[in-house]
Amino acid sequence: MLIGEVSARSGISVRMLRHYDKVGLVSPTGRTHGGYRQYADADVRRLFQVEGLRSLGLSLQQVAHVLDDLAFDPGPMVERMIERTRARLTQEEELLRGLLQVRAGEPAAWTDVLRTIALVRGLRAGDPSARQRLVLGLTGALDDDVAPLTEAALAEPDPNVSGALHWALARTGDTAVPALAEALGSPDAARRRQAVVALEKIGSPRALGTLAEATGHADAFVRGRAALARGARGDADAVPALVALVVEGREDVDAADALGVLAARHGCTGDVVREVAAALAHAPVEARRRLTAALAEVPGREADDVLVTLVEDPDRGVALTARALLRTRPGRGTAR
Secondary structure (H helix, E strand, O other): OOHHHHHHHHOOOHHHHHHHHHOOOOOOOEEOOOOOEEOOHHHHHHHHHHHHHHHOOOOHHHHHHHHHOOOOOHHHHHHHHHHHHHHHHHHHHHHHHHHHHHHHOOOOOHHHHHHHHHHHHHHOOOOHHHHHHHHHOOOOOOHHHHHHHHHHHHHOOOHHHHHHHHHHHHOOOOOOHHHHHHHOOOOOHHHHHHHHHHHHHHOOHHHHHHHHOOOOOOOHHHHHHHHHHHHHHOOHHHHHHHHHHHHHOOOHHHHHHHHHHHHHHHOOHHHHHHHHHHHHOOOOHHHHHHHHHHHHHOOOHHHHHHHHHHOOOOOHHHHHHHHHHHHHOOOOOOOO
8 A cells, every 4th residue: 555545544644654654663665566665564554553552652762662672571661651641640630620610610700710720729739838828818708719618628638727728618608518518428538527527617507407417327427426416406316326426435525515415405304314324234334434424414303313323333433423423413412
């Protein structure tokens, strides 16, 4: 085949075919009767080998080395190609995230686009102090900046910068809540944790309600904080989960406070005492001590009766805690 026919069939430009010939990579080896050079079948096969290797990102020099060295080990080169491809994908993903954040701000003019891009770049600065200063220096309405601020808050590893970002999100009201709710389902545990803390910092009824709906979450951290949110809202169905937190020793102080609030302010004394008493019957010693202490803020005779029985508990820590609490109860100056 002459060069024009090869170009037409392969889709490779005549200019590129001539360049391959010039550098000695693929040269036509045949001749027509008229003396014109033409591509033999072997030349065409080599041409497609070249194009295949180039599609993997190899330079022409590397392609020539691979094709001419029969003992060539492709392993190391493939590894380098994989690393370069991963780096390129990371850059593309960062660019995509940035563009999505710009679009989420619904820019009306190029000035809006440039401002959002500047904010995104600033939030990715390598120095945590620089990121914190940027966030604390934001003024005016931040509604147009919610998308980049939310994404930054979900990805921020520095606690001081996280605090500044949560403060900024709280200034936008409930605008960030949908994105934070979506982040609760992230496969990344750190991202889920940041979403929980951000919702708590926003602290609005909608934010806390969103968190409270996650009581069945597979992540124990999310599930525990959701129970605390339900308790803060006065939901009696949070009592079993809160008692479980006390037993586990996870968020136990906050859980005990929430149980006290449910009992004292929301009429859940009976539910709280029954759950605590049931847990006391089979919990290990350290958990039983925490459960006894959790009755400190639970008013009423039902709680008193449980404490009276605990005064005779075989564990000295439980007994001493129960005795001390009874001394502080209204109408009970001393305990046996």
